[in-house]
Amino acid sequence: MKVVAINGSPRKDGNTAIMIGYVFEELEKEGIKTELIQIGGHSVHGCTGCNKCFENKNGHCVIDNDKVNRCIDKMVVADGIILGSPTYFADVTAEMKALIDRAGRVCAANCRSEDLSRSGGPFDGIFRLKVGVAVTVATRAGQIRAIDSMVNFFLITGMVVLGMADGIAMDIGDVKNDEVGIARARNTGRKMAWLLKIRENAKST
Numbered sequence: 196m197k198v199v200a201i202n203g204s205p206r207k208d209g210n211t212a213i214m215i216g217y218v219f220e221e222l223e224k225e226g227i228k229t230e231l232i233q234i235g236g237h238s239v240h241g242c243t244g245c246n247k248c249f250e251n252k253n254g255h256c257v258i259d260n261d262k263v264n265r266c267i268d269k270m271v272v273a274d275g276i277i278l279g280s281p282t283y284f285a286d287v288t289a290e291m292k293a294l295i296d297r298a299g300r301v302c303a304a305n306c307r308s309e310d311l312s313r314s315g316g317p318f319d320g321i322f323r324l325k326v327g328v329a330v331t332v333a334t335r336a337g338q339i340r341a342i343d344s345m346v347n348f349f350l351i352t353g354m355v356v357l358g359m360a361d362g363i364a365m366d367i368g369d370v371k372n373d374e375v376g377i378a379r380a381r382n383t384g385r386k387m388a389w390l391l392k393i394r395e396n397a398k399s400t
Contacts, residue, residue, distance in 0.1 A: 196275075197227065197228040197230065197273050198387070198391070199270060199275075199276055200218075200276075200277035201232045201234055201276075202279050203291030205235045205236035205288070207233050207235075207236065208367070209281070209367050210362060210367060211330060213370050214332055214361075214362050214376065215231060215330050217360070217380035218328065218384035218387065219384065221388060222384050222391075232266055234290050234291070235290045235291070236290070237262055237290065238261060239263060239289070240258050240263075240297075241289075242256075242293065242296035242300055249304040253305075254268075256298075263294055270322060271321050271322070274326065276349075276354070278294075278295075278330070279329075281332050282331055282332065282333035282334075282338055282340075282341045285336070285337035287344045291344075295345070299348055302320050306320030306321075321352075322353060325355070326354065327346070327355065328383055329341075329342045329358075331361050331362075332361065333362075333363065338361045342361065357383065357386055358383050359379075360380035361376060362377070362379075
């Protein structure tokens with residue numbers, strides 16, 4: 196089993212990455228492999244609404260000069276997905292929003308007929324039943340809307356939403372002093388490991 200986390204923070208080793216690390220530690224204790232992909236701080240194009248993904252149906256966005264398609268490939272093969280973003284004006288970063296829009300559109304374009312008949316909706320394909328967790332950090336407030344953006348991506352694409360981990364911080368490293376946030380992140384990691392094991396057992400029966 197493997198969990199891939201995508202960090203939408205421009206600060207590669209900032210508070211969002213630290214929070215993801217607490218979740219990872221609990222997963223790794225249970226023998227689950229983890230991988231962190233940095234998308235924050237990179238040049239990432241937003242969705243243009245061109246619908247080429249519906250024409251090509253190759254599991255990729257037609258825009259192929261940034262990291263979005265690599266993220267999609269990693270998400271497709273993962274058992275669990277963590278989206279992490281600091282809170283920017285009560286929402287996710289621009290890089291994370293671009294990933295959500297484009298990966299969600301590719302997901303809709305690459306549904307199989309059996310997925311449609313089983314789910315009754317068009318957004319239930321390549322990410323179906325993967326376990327999703329949202330991670331965010333804020334200085335004071337705004338986490339709820341940022342979490343909502345990431346959780347809605349999980350829900351719309353047919354994933355199983357486990358929960359969230361949120362921390363309070365301003366400067367890099369401040370989140371290490373947020374005992375409640377750390378506890379929530381670790382608890383989320385333990386719950387994610389538990390659910391992934393149930394998912395794996397269900398697949399083998």
